[in-house]
Amino acid sequence: MTTLLEIRDLHFGYGATPSLLQGIDLTVKAGDRLGIIGDNGSGKTTLLLLCAAVLKPQRGTITCLGQSVVAGQFQPAVGVVLQQPADQLIGATVAEDVAFGPENLGCPTSEVQQRVQQALAITRTAHLAGRVPHQLSGGEQRMVAIAGVLAMQPQLILYDEPTAFLDQRSCGTLIEFLRADTTPGIIVSHDPAFLRTVCTQILLLESGHLHPLAL
Numbered sequence: 525m526t527t528l529l530e531i532r533d534l535h536f537g538y539g540a541t542p543s544l545l546q547g548i549d550l551t552v553k554a555g556d557r558l559g560i561i562g563d564n565g566s567g568k569t570t571l572l573l574l575c576a577a578v579l580k581p582q583r584g585t586i587t588c589l590g591q592s593v594v595a596g597q598f599q600p601a602v603g604v605v606l607q608q609p610a611d612q613l614i615g616a617t618v619a620e621d622v623a624f625g626p627e628n629l630g631c632p633t634s635e636v637q638q639r640v641q642q643a644l645a646i647t648r649t650a651h652l653a654g655r656v657p658h659q660l661s662g663g664e665q666r667m668v669a670i671a672g673v674l675a676m677q678p679q680l681i682l683y684d685e686p687t688a689f690l691d692q693r694s695c696g697t698l699i700e701f702l703r704a705d706t707t708p709g710i711i712v713s714h715d716p717a718f719l720r721t722v723c724t725q726i727l728l729l730e731s732g733h734l735h736p737l738a739l
């Protein structure tokens with residue numbers, strides 16, 4: 525089975541928390557969606573930012589589809605859904621926002637339009653196409669942010685606390701989407717029941733190490 529992401533002996537820390545990650549090993553293969561749970565400040569977001577090439581490992585390696593992940597280098601194969609969806613919404617309208625990714629990948633206009641319509645349909649946000657992203661509710665913003673990621677057709681999607689700020693109904697929409705979508709990835713969350721519903725494996729990040737948990 526294709527290996528999408530491979531992390532070996534990853535170490536990382538900040539000034540005040542120098543030993544945050546102390547030898548992380550992780551593999552995401554086709555069909556895998558890993559859930560990561562852990563206390564506040566255990567390093568879950570940091571781990572995602574390392575996978576997304578936003579941060580540079582202090583030791584160890586991260587490879588995506590067999591290529592070394594180089595911090596600061598754009599990885600079209602990896603989509604990231606940030607904890608605060610508003611942070612990644614930049615278009616004047618929802619449709620323009622979702623078009624931004626494929627446009628920047630150099631897709632022809634007809635393909636951009638096709639990808640936008642498809643992503644909005646999958647995330648059930650087509651009715652929001654003409655709306656201003658920053659005037660949407662938190663739940664609507666989250667699904668639009670996911671649509672923007674899907675329009676880039678990534679091979680791996682990293683989600684940082686996707687259920688944060690969602691009410692039960694929006695959570696239901698998200699779960700329905702995640703159950704239908706087969707893109708492999710990693711989901712960081714504080715909600716074990718949610719992770720059990722949408723992930724193939726759950727890992728606990730504790731004291732700088734990942735430990736498998738029973739589903």
Ligand SMILES: Nc1ncnc2c1ncn2[C@@H]1O[C@H](COP(=O)(O)OP(=O)(O)OP(=O)(O)O)[C@@H](O)[C@H]1O
Pocket residue numbers: 538539540541544562563564565566567568569570571
């Ligand atoms: N840019 C930064 N500079 C210095 N310290 C940071 C930085 N970002 C995060 N930290 C610290 O690193 C630790 C881990 O933060 P991180 O956001 O990765 O944790 P988390 O597990 O995602 O937490 P939460 O569940 O609260 O979202 C925290 O103690 C945090 O204060």
